[in-house]
Amino acid sequence: MENEKKLHQMIRVVRFEQKAGAEDLRINKYYRRDYVAFAMIRNFFIVTIGYGLLLGVLLLYYMDFLLNTLKTLNIKAPLVAIFAGYLFVVAIYTVLVYTICSLRYHRAQRRVKNYYRELKTLRDLQKLEEMRAQTYAEREQEG
Amino acid sequence: MLAFRDKLKNIYAENDLYILPVIKYAVALFTFISINQILGYMEPLNNMILVLVLSAFCAIFPWNTIPLIGVIMVILHCFGLGLEVGACAAVLYLILLIFYFRFVPGDGLALTLTTATCGAGFPGIVPIGLGLMRGPVSALTAVCSTIAWVFITVVKEVAVPMKFASDSSMLDVVRAVIEGMLNNKMLLVNVVTCAAVVLIVSLIRSSGISWSWEIAIVVGAIAQIGLTLALGNILEQKPDMVSLLAGTGVAALISFILAFFVYNVDYKGAEHYQFEDDEFVYYVKAIPKNRSSVADPAEKAYTEEEEYEE
Numbered sequence: 001m002e003n004e005k006k007l008h009q010m011i012r013v014v015r016f017e018q019k020a021g022a023e024d025l026r027i028n029k030y031y032r033r034d035y036v037a038f039a040m041i042r043n044f045f046i047v048t049i050g051y052g053l054l055l056g057v058l059l060l061y062y063m064d065f066l067l068n069t070l071k072t073l074n075i076k077a078p079l080v081a082i083f084a085g086y087l088f089v090v091a092i093y094t095v096l097v098y099t100i101c102s103l104r105y106h107r108a109q110r111r112v113k114n115y116y117r118e119l120k121t122l123r124d125l126q127k128l129e130e131m132r133a134q135t136y137a138e139r140e141q142e143g
Numbered sequence: 144m145l146a147f148r149d150k151l152k153n154i155y156a157e158n159d160l161y162i163l164p165v166i167k168y169a170v171a172l173f174t175f176i177s178i179n180q181i182l183g184y185m186e187p188l189n190n191m192i193l194v195l196v197l198s199a200f201c202a203i204f205p206w207n208t209i210p211l212i213g214v215i216m217v218i219l220h221c222f223g224l225g226l227e228v229g230a231c232a233a234v235l236y237l238i239l240l241i242f243y244f245r246f247v248p249g250d251g252l253a254l255t256l257t258t259a260t261c262g263a264g265f266p267g268i269v270p271i272g273l274g275l276m277r278g279p280v281s282a283l284t285a286v287c288s289t290i291a292w293v294f295i296t297v298v299k300e301v302a303v304p305m306k307f308a309s310d311s312s313m314l315d316v317v318r319a320v321i322e323g324m325l326n327n328k329m330l331l332v333n334v335v336t337c338a339a340v341v342l343i344v345s346l347i348r349s350s351g352i353s354w355s356w357e358i359a360i361v362v363g364a365i366a367q368i369g370l371t372l373a374l375g376n377i378l379e380q381k382p383d384m385v386s387l388l389a390g391t392g393v394a395a396l397i398s399f400i401l402a403f404f405v406y407n408v409d410y411k412g413a414e415h416y417q418f419e420d421d422e423f424v425y426y427v428k429a430i431p432k433n434r435s436s437v438a439d440p441a442e443k444a445y446t447e448e449e450e451y452e453e
Contacts, residue, residue: 011427014418050241053234060314061321093242100246 006129009122016115024108024115032109036101043097044090051089055082151404156413156430164202170256171201171209177259178216181295185223188216206252213255217291221298227313228302231320235294239287250277250284257288258295260394264386267394270337271363274344275356275402281345285337293330297323328378336370356402364395 017025027035059066069078155162175194183189201208214236222229244251253269260268269288273281301323305311311319324330340363347359368391375382416427 007425010418010420010425011416011429014416014427015414015429018416018418019414046241046245050238053238053241057234057238057321060317061325063318096246 003129006122006125009118009125013115013118013122016111016118021111021115024111027105027108028112032102032105035105036098039097039101040094043093047090047093048086051086159413160415167206167209168198168202170252171198171212173263174209174213174255174259175216177262178213178220178255181258181262181299182217182220182223184220188219188223207248210251210255213258217255217258217295224298224302225306225313225316227317228298228306228320231317232294232298235291239291243283243287247280247284250281253281253284254288254291257285257292261292262295265390265394265397266333266337267340267364267367267391268397270340270367271344271360271394271398272401274341274363275348275359275398276405277341277345278349279342279345282338282341285341286334289333289337290324290330293327293333294320294324296329297327328380332371332374332378332380332382335374336367339370340367356406357399360395360398360402363398364391367391367394 015021030038066078069075172194175197179189179194187193197212201212218229218232218236221232239254244254250273253273257266257269260266270285273285277284297320301319302316305316305319343366344359344363347362348356352358368387371382371387374380414429416425416429418425418427
């Protein structure tokens with residue numbers, strides 16, 4: 001019966017490790033600040049590439065307007081608009097990534113805490129089993 | 144009905160190892176065949192043996208393999224039409240990935256399924272399906288997927304004739320495709336309709352009223368038709384009435400089947416684990432228990448008897 005209990009506990013622990021918990025355990029290796037900062041730095045580069053692509057597409061479409069603007073040498077206004085747009089997009093995605101990563105980290109931490117609790121129960125069951133085996137062996141020697 | 148439902152649950156729980164790959168295979172096959180039929184400009188990709196092999200490949204890998212291969216196929220078909228069209232497709236999918244799909248990788252399937260279902264003439268399936276199975280945030284998924292679908296129609300309507308007319312330069316084609324996307328009134332109609340359908344369906348489905356998912360499907364289908372007609376009228380776009388009605392009808396029917404399996408059967412597959420301790424290596428197959436929540440006394444007695452036997 002105790003063995004069955006231990007087996008059930010082992011399955012519970014393995015279920016977490018091999019399914020949903022794999023990602024949680026990976027996240028839990030970082031400090032919250034490091035995890036969120038790393039995600040935000042990565043996001044900055046990805047959004048910059050995305051904005052560059054989007055800008056490239058729009059510049060191709062508005063090429064005539066752009067060429068006319070270049071002729072008049074009045075490029076300050078379009079450059080300011082492009083830079084302001086870039087800052088706006090980066091700011092929105094930074095807030096988004098910060099919120100998502102913070103939530104993800106908190107949830108992962110909660111689940112990993114439960115996992116450690118399950119692991120402790122398993123360790124207790126293992127100890128109990130070992131103590132029983134030891135007592136049984138001592139009785140065998142005595143008897 | 145409940146007995147049938149439990150039987151289905153048990154069949155799925157015990158045989159999901161075989162059933163799931165078959166479902167994935169069917170979805171992948173439908174998606175890839177549709178993409179080839181809609182575009183089909185890259186000859187080697189139209190080979191049926193290749194499509195069957197790719198579908199089999201998707202059957203054994205995670206769900207997201209289908210959109211990954213589907214998107215690559217669309218881009219390659221566009222490259223088959225011309226370097227500049229392929230580049231446009233690659234840039235569009237990259238923008239969608241960077242600005243949206245990297246946050247919801249689970250919704251990736253909707254991207255290629257929208258292309259496949261719209262191509263097959265059932266545009267309502269994905270918005271209603273997203274509304275049923277995901278939250279209101281998936282309205283954004285529907286919007287992005289519709290943009291990808293409209294891009295394909297623009298390629299067919301704008302880029303293909305230009306490619307056959309020999310006097311068009313690469314830059315002309317690219318600008319025509321971008322213009323086709325930015326000044327596309329039908330894109331606006333489709334985007335607003337899909338987003339609204341997802342929101343309506345998900346709101347009704349999560350409202351907790353009786354028969355919520357059935358009502359959600361019916362109202363979603365009516366909203367699909369009504370909004371397409373109303374917005375089409377405002378923006379002076381005339382959708383094909385027959386295909387709109389037939390397509391939405393079939394979409395509603397498929398959504399009923401989908402909802403039956405997702406909500407009534409509420410299937411959970413068996414889980415397989417391998418682990419070891421000091422003495423043994425364990426190979427565990429965990430089959431979920433299925434219990435009916437029934438009000439009917441006869442059905443309740445049946446369930447209790449079953450549980451007692453367990």
